[in-house]
Amino acid sequence: MTTTHQERPLAVLVGVQLPGVDDVEHAADLAELGRLVQTLGFDVIATVSQRRGALAAAAVLGEGKLKELAELTGGSGVVPSGAPERKNKARARRAAESGEDDEDDALGGDDDEGDADGAGSRGARRATVVAVDHDISPSQARNLERATGAQVLDRAGVIIEIFHRHARSREAKLEVEIARLNYVAPRLRETGGGGDRQRGGIGGKGAGESALELDRRKIRDRIAELKQELAAIQREQSTRRALRQGQRRVALVGYTNAGKSSLMRALTGSEVLVADKLFATLDTTVRALHPEVRPRILISDTVGFIKKLPHDLVASFRSTLDEALEASLLLYVADASDPTFRDQLGVTRSVLSEIGASEVPSRLLLNKVDRLSEDERDALRLEFPEATLLSAKIPADVAALRESLIAHFEASMxxxxxxxxxxxxxxxxxxxxxxxxxxxxxxxxxxxxxxxxxxxxxxxxxxxxxx
Missing domain, CATH: 3.30.70 (Alpha-Beta Plaits)
Structure with a gap:
């Protein structure tokens, strides 16, 4: 009996290190983008990185790096005529004075060469997706697609697509579809006959309305319908939250993949989804602390945060984030084994501040300390004396957290x-x-x-x- 293994499609990461971004932060951003792309179902075969004063206006990268990228995708590496890069003269002059090779300066050049060799060893297979670690304009995306022959997704597009695939509840699906349509609308372009105009009948084009305008109108109408349906669901959610008013509520908040769902399962004994991937949880789950106490303490698991989270998604998931706003206590969960967890905490606090939840009482939980040495744990205790160090996989740590939550609420009774x-x-x-x-x-x-x-x-x- 023969088992056929289906190969995953391939992707290339693209990043531009802008002024003010150091090497460590740039590498962390690209590593995170790689995990996002893998969550989406692609294998990353290479990273094309460049240091520039700004994204190239035409196609993000300079000419040399664009050709290097095209070698990995099988494209021409040339931006079609009519869309030349608009050079920033001041930036070009500064680069010339400093001797910086703005077009071909790669960060970690040896790594890029290794990635390219790895791609070649796969034979004729080429990357079919280019993931860019920036928000790019529709014209930049089109030019990159023409130069590479691959599908191009910017960071916001990758995150929205992951949300679209992982949404389970009706509310989450509505929220993601609204964000997705808002993302797609400005990226529509004419196809086929282009800007033909017709006088329309019922259900057809309006007077003088092009096919592109018709598509955009349909998207606006669809968004309006979705918002109405979402508003009805959110009214029901508000009613349920009102019934829980006065109850003791704890919300787990934090960066995606920090271990919130594992902690939720350990504290409540519930069978919530636990997966080692980004955005495994998109729906708010509310369960009682187990074993139960009287009055009950409710624990809610919320959607994770991430750097450069698209604004439309923050707006769409406002009702989900309201669980944090209305909680009695916020538990900031951070993956202490991740070297960038301090920045991740900053992202979490920034988003919660945006919705007005920064005034809610909170505690910091440094999770996954089972992956750290004792010296590393001691250093964290010195740096974060108020934090609780624990691992959701160690029953004694979870039991101690449970007792501290009970004590916290007992003090105010x-x-x-x-x-x-x-x-x-x-x-x-x-x-x-x-x-x-x-x-x-x-x-x-x-x-x-x-x-x-x-x-x-x-x-x-x-x-x-x-x-």
């Missing part, structure tokens, strides 16, 4: 007495759900319950009893 009239005995479940009942006594007018609860939960219970 107060004792009080509630009068439960016999006519409102149906609220007994609500009381047990939101407070710890210390004792119960029943008299002629109803039950007197000594409880311990959070002040906000007590106010809500008193409001229900007073109605």
């Amino acid at each position: 107060v004792e009080a007495e509630l009068l439960l009239p016999y006519a409102k005995q149906s609220l007994i479940g609500e009381i047990y759900e939101n407070a710890r009942v210390l004792s119960e006594e029943y008299g002629d007018d109803g039950g007197r319950l000594a409880v311990r609860a959070h002040p906000a939960a007590l106010d809500r219970l008193r409001s229900l009893l007073a109605r």
Whole structure:
């Protein structure tokens, strides 16, 4: 019996090191782009990198590097006439004075040569996708496609495509489709007859409307429909969150692949998806801390963040991020084994600040410390004295975190007495759900319950009893 192994399509990464970006940061950005492309289902065979003052206006790279890229994809390496690169004269003069070879200066040239050799050893197979670690204009993408003969995706396009493939719930699918259509709309161009114009009937083109304008109008209409459907779902989500108002809620936030879902599974015993890939989780999952305590502590796992996250995705996932905004406590989860986790924390805090969640009480969890040496752990304790070092894979670490969460909420709880009239005995479940009942006594007018609860939960219970 013969098993056929289907080869994954190949991709080439393209990065331009701009002024102010050091070698370490540039290498980390390209490594992250590589992981994104692999998550999308491609094998990365080479990286073409160049140091420039700015992206080339026509096709991102200079002429020499563009030809090097085309050798990996089987393209001509030439931008078609009519779209010449517009040189920045001041930049060219500075490069000439400094002796910098702006067109062909590769970062890590030996690595690029090694990558190119690796591509050649695969025989006739060529890269079919070029992934650019920048947001590029539609014209730059078209020129790159013409020069390389490959599909071109910028960083935003790669991330949006991953979100599109990983979305599971109806809400996530709607959010991603809105972002995807907003990304596609400005990149549409005429095909076939080009700018032909017709007077349209019902369902056809409008008077004097080209095929391109018709396509863009359809996209605008589709986005409007999706937003209406999403708004209805978000109203339901808001109702569910309102019912949880006053409950003790913890939101796990952090960079993608920091280990949030693994921690969620360990804390709650739930079967949430855990995968060693970027953006494995796009839907917010809410589960109770396990073993349960009274009142319950709810844990929510949120979508991960990433550097240069497309703005449309931040806007689309606003309702998902509202879980963080309305949480009682944020747990910032960072992969301590990743050398760039400090920058990743900065990205997480920046996005949460953008939605107004920077004022929510928070704690820092440095995860995956099982991958570090004891000396590295000691250094982290000195640098982050308030952080909790743990591994989601070590039961003792998870148990200690659970106890610290319980202690955190216990500190803010107060004792009080509630009068439960016999006519409102149906609220007994609500009381047990939101407070710890210390004792119960029943008299002629109803039950007197000594409880311990959070002040906000007590106010809500008193409001229900007073109605």
